[in-house]
Amino acid sequence: DSGVTQTPKHLITATGQRVTLRCSPRSGDLSVYWYQQSLDQGLQFLIQYYNGEERAKGNILERFSAQQFPDLHSELNLSSLELGDSALYFCASSPPGQGQGGYTFGSGTRLTVV
Amino acid sequence: GQNIDQPTEMTATEGAIVQINCTYQTSGFNGLFWYQQHAGEAPTFLSYNVLDGLEEKGRFSSFLSRSKGYSYLLLKELQMKDSASYLCAVRDLRSGATNKLIFGTGTLLAVQP
Numbered sequence: 001d002s003g004v005t006q007t008p009k010h011l012i013t014a015t016g017q018r019v020t021l022r023c024s025p026r027s028g029d030l031s032v033y034w035y036q037q038s039l040d041q042g043l044q045f046l047i048q049y050y051n052g053e054e055r056a057k058g059n060i061l062e063r064f065s066a067q068q069f070p071d072l073h074s075e076l077n078l079s080s081l082e083l084g085d086s087a088l089y090f091c092a093s094s095p096p097g098q099g100q101g102g103y104t105f106g107s108g109t110r111l112t113v114v
Numbered sequence: 115g116q117n118i119d120q121p122t123e124m125t126a127t128e129g130a131i132v133q134i135n136c137t138y139q140t141s142g143f144n145g146l147f148w149y150q151q152h153a154g155e156a157p158t159f160l161s162y163n164v165l166d167g168l169e170e171k172g173r174f175s176s177f178l179s180r181s182k183g184y185s186y187l188l189l190k191e192l193q194m195k196d197s198a199s200y201l202c203a204v205r206d207l208r209s210g211a212t213n214k215l216i217f218g219t220g221t222l223l224a225v226q227p
Contacts, residue, residue, distance in 0.1 A: 002156065002158075031213060033214070033215075035217075041219065042201065042217050042218055042219035042220050043157070043201065043203075043217040045214065045215075045216065045217075048214055055214075056214050088154070090156060090157075094213050097213075102145075102147045102149075102159050102162060102203070102205075102213075102215060103157075103159070103213075103215060104159070105156035105157050105158070106156060107155070107156050108155075108156055110154075
């Protein structure tokens with residue numbers, strides 16, 4: 001157990017639907033990062049939150065949004081789902097500052113859009 | 115912009131040594147990380163370099179040359195369980211991002227008996 005909790009582990013939904021992925025960071029970590037990993041691609045950075053505020057945005061589609069709550073857990077909302085959104089979605093967290101440990105990843109949510 | 119290159123696939127023999135290279139181009143560089151990822155699982159941290167030179171950690175070592183934008187991960191005494199994807203990632207401090215990591219597409223290593 002890495003300390004980063006992601007739910008659900010698996011999600012199967014139809015095109016056009018909306019889903020919410022949840023992430024609880026490791027205790028003491030203030031930053032949460034969301035990444036998408038498709039079958040033939042690397043980890044694509046979506047968005048970062050730090051202590052409740054959006055800090056950086058990557059190639060995140062307008063259909064996707066995220067937020068970080070006062071208790072530091074984060075949710076990634078994916079709407080108007082398309083077949084191409086099928087992927088592994090990882091959440092990671094890190095403590096304040098630029099430490100040597102990088103991120104700690106959650107076990108991911110595997111999203112299948114049918 | 116940012117660009118991280120690593121070989122797509124490599125094959126090595128159990129007990130041997132393998133070197134996985136990574137080249138990068140990025141501004142705001144503040145450290146290079148290597149992660150291991152087994153299929154369908156979360157990436158796990160292997161090593162971190164921010165200064166030039168070699169960092170050794172058991173069977174794994176990582177090297178960095180900032181002037182060349184180059185790193186490698188060296189795996190010794192390969193075991194079957196080392197079959198996995200190895201991800202090179204660069205920390206980017208631009209745009210106010212705190213600790214943002216940009217990942218390469220990964221090198222899929224197959225260890226054969």
